[in-house]
Amino acid sequence: MNSFDVLVIGGGPAGVHAALAAASSGLEVALFDENAAAGGQVYRAPSVADHAETHDSRAGDALRHALNNSAVTVFFRHTVWAVTGDYRVDASGPSGPVHCTGRALIVASGTTERVVPFKGWTTPGVIGLAAATILLKSQGMAPGSTTLVAGCGPLLAAVAAKTIDIGGKVEAIVDIAGPLDWARALPATVSRPDLMREGFDWWRTIRRAGVPIYSRHTIVEVNGDGSDLMATLAPCDAAGRPVDGPRRMVSADCVTVGHGLTPSTEITRLLRAKHRYSRDAGGWIAQADRDGRTSRDRLYVAGDGAGIAGAAAAIHRGTLAGLACALDLATGKTQPPDSELDNARRAHAKSARFGRSMSRMMALRHGHIDSIGPDVIVCRCEDVTRGEIDAACDAGARDADQLKAWTRCGMGPCQGRTCGDIAAEILAARTPGGSREQAGSFSARTPLRPMTVEALTGDFTYADIPIPKAAPL
Ligand SMILES: Cc1cc2nc3c(=O)[nH]c(=O)nc-3n(C[C@H](O)[C@H](O)[C@H](O)COP(=O)(O)OP(=O)(O)OC[C@H]3O[C@@H](n4cnc5c(N)ncnc54)[C@H](O)[C@@H]3O)c2cc1C
CATH class of the missing domain: 3.50.50.60 (FAD/NAD(P)-binding domain)
Structure with missing residues (x-):
């Protein structure tokens, strides 16, 4: 020690x-x-x-x-x-x-990273926006040969511009935020002219590449088999809720999507x-x-x-x-x-x-959570759907740990790191008078990360097990 x-x-x-x-x-x-x-x-x-x-x-x-x-x-x-x-x-x-x-x-x-689930978000080829930055930075690799970039916040432009810089093709950018949201964030960016310049450079790269940008839009569904994906986009309101309007279809071999951290x-x-x-x-x-x-x-x-x-x-x-x-x-x-x-x-x-x-810009939007359909998987480790979470809430689950015990949501290898925030948000919204404070969060447990038993025990052999002597009669 x-x-x-x-x-x-x-x-x-x-x-x-x-x-x-x-x-x-x-x-x-x-x-x-x-x-x-x-x-x-x-x-x-x-x-x-x-x-x-x-x-x-x-x-x-x-x-x-x-x-x-x-x-x-x-x-x-x-x-x-x-x-x-x-x-x-x-x-x-x-x-x-x-x-x-x-x-x-x-x-x-x-x-x-947070991803608000939608139909098909667990399909191979759909990856997180922040995860895409790992590929780009660590391997110098584009997420796909054709990539759809979706979600909200500054990582949208960062991922799209870096993908273009290393020779990838960005099919479209789908941004839940509207121009007004960006305008509201502008005064604070003045305090960091260097970062503001970096942001403008990203957008210039994107414009030059002629990438279509869908503001106030969200992905509602992804279909495909992992190399040939088809995403359905819908216009949404300021709360992130899909609204009536033309649905657009965009195909790509990678969809990278993120809704904040x-x-x-x-x-x-x-x-x-x-x-x-x-x-x-x-x-x-x-x-x-x-x-x-x-x-x-x-x-x-x-x-x-x-x-x-x-x-x-x-x-x-x-x-x-x-x-x-x-x-x-x-x-x-x-x-x-x-x-x-x-x-x-x-x-x-x-x-x-x-x-x-x-x-x-990346904060959770209520309408976005409302839009998660009952058959959409929320906990991808344990395949727990929105419908199962709703049923547990209606049956009386009042905090995140009850939800976990009743549905197994958050009990898989990621220990709720991916689904915990979304599950608690659903619980707070579904409970009369509910709030995130009352919903709480999953209790943290060891091991904090998935481990092999071998890693936990170290150099441990059968002979190390203390065997108590028989008690004298
Ligand atoms: C996947 C991902 C990609 C991102 N990419 C960008 C980007 O490209 N540009 C940008 O501006 N912001 C990015 N962000 C946001 C970024 O994390 C922060 O703004 C910044 O890195 C915060 O610095 P930090 O030191 O607080 O945390 P981090 O930089 O995240 O550092 C935390 C470190 O703790 C380590 N760690 C955590 N738990 C354990 C554990 N149990 N055992 C051992 N090590 C552990 C992690 O491996 C990590 O290296 C990204 C976030 C994520 C999640």
Whole structure:
């Protein structure tokens, strides 16, 4: 068992900056991430040598360089599957299990992609919008030779433009938001002219390629066999509900669709920190002060896992959590000066303004949830349909855990990360006087990620089993 001052879970911009800030204050820090290198989702390290240099790849290289030149102990390719209240972290890596303890824990575990289910969303060839960014960044690969890009938020333009840049064909962009939604987000983007410019570049690439854009439209159905997909598009209202109007058919060999991101809170929920629901921040988030201190002593949150606000805000939120942790552990080692905290707070407030405006564009829309048909699968691990969830609600299920126990929704390998938000939203809408606060969320359980029994037991043989001696008569 290795002991550290601080354990950090997550090697994205938030986790790395938290680790660097804590380490530069003289604390012994260990960082865990299941990926092979630091960068998280946005600054993901490319796994192919021949990749195009972009703003994100340069920022990722700088992040990895800073971490490599620090005193932080790193555990990459290590999946954290259990965390206990005394801040013991159990992870599984290529050389077997690793157990570490920390005096403090910083959770920077990022987000999970949200897809509002529709008929055919589980068909092979239909993938998440955020998942498509993994293909594009890590493999330099287009999601399909012909791709339909659908959903809401800034990832729409990012995925479409990057697909075109590497030679893919985008058949159409289907955006639930209308021009007014984008206009409303514009004032906040002024605070980040660099990101605004990047956004304009994406749209210029899309326009030049002549990609049809369907604003205030949504996908209502996908048919096909995985390589030849046919999507049906419908106009929708501002709440995301399909309305009367011409249905359009678009064929593609990949449909990439995403409806925003939800903060990954399974670790803070497992540790029973207090949480609150915030639709604009992406869903349930751990209650925290402005520097990331949660309701539990020496437990901190940082980055999108603390509320969706984007990569730039994640960097500063990470620094704040690392500095707060260094102050709280006050061991006589170097203390961060107040000015460092103030600077990070100011920088965070500025970048969070931009990030929050993008997050609002991706917030769940009530009409969109209403449009999920009774035979549509909501929990794809356990094949639980909307109709089964409705029936459980009508039979009296009043919170997410009851729903889980009655239907098996959320009991599969993803542990509800994909369906939990949608199932709770349906429950809240179906219950008279219901709300997301009352519906709650699925209880977090270990193992936090799917594991093999071998990885859990490690080098364990039959001879290791203690056999009690027979009791004397
Ligand atoms: C799939 C995906 C793709 C995205 N692509 C983009 C993009 O292209 N551009 C953009 O601006 N935003 C993108 N986002 C949003 C993006 O996540 C953030 O804005 C930004 O990366 C947040 O930084 P973070 O450090 O908070 O989290 P992340 O960058 O998500 O980092 C969290 C890290 O924690 C690790 N982790 C979590 N749980 C565990 C565990 N149990 N064990 C070990 N490691 C764990 C993850 O592997 C990840 O590396 C994407 C989000 C997702 C979900």
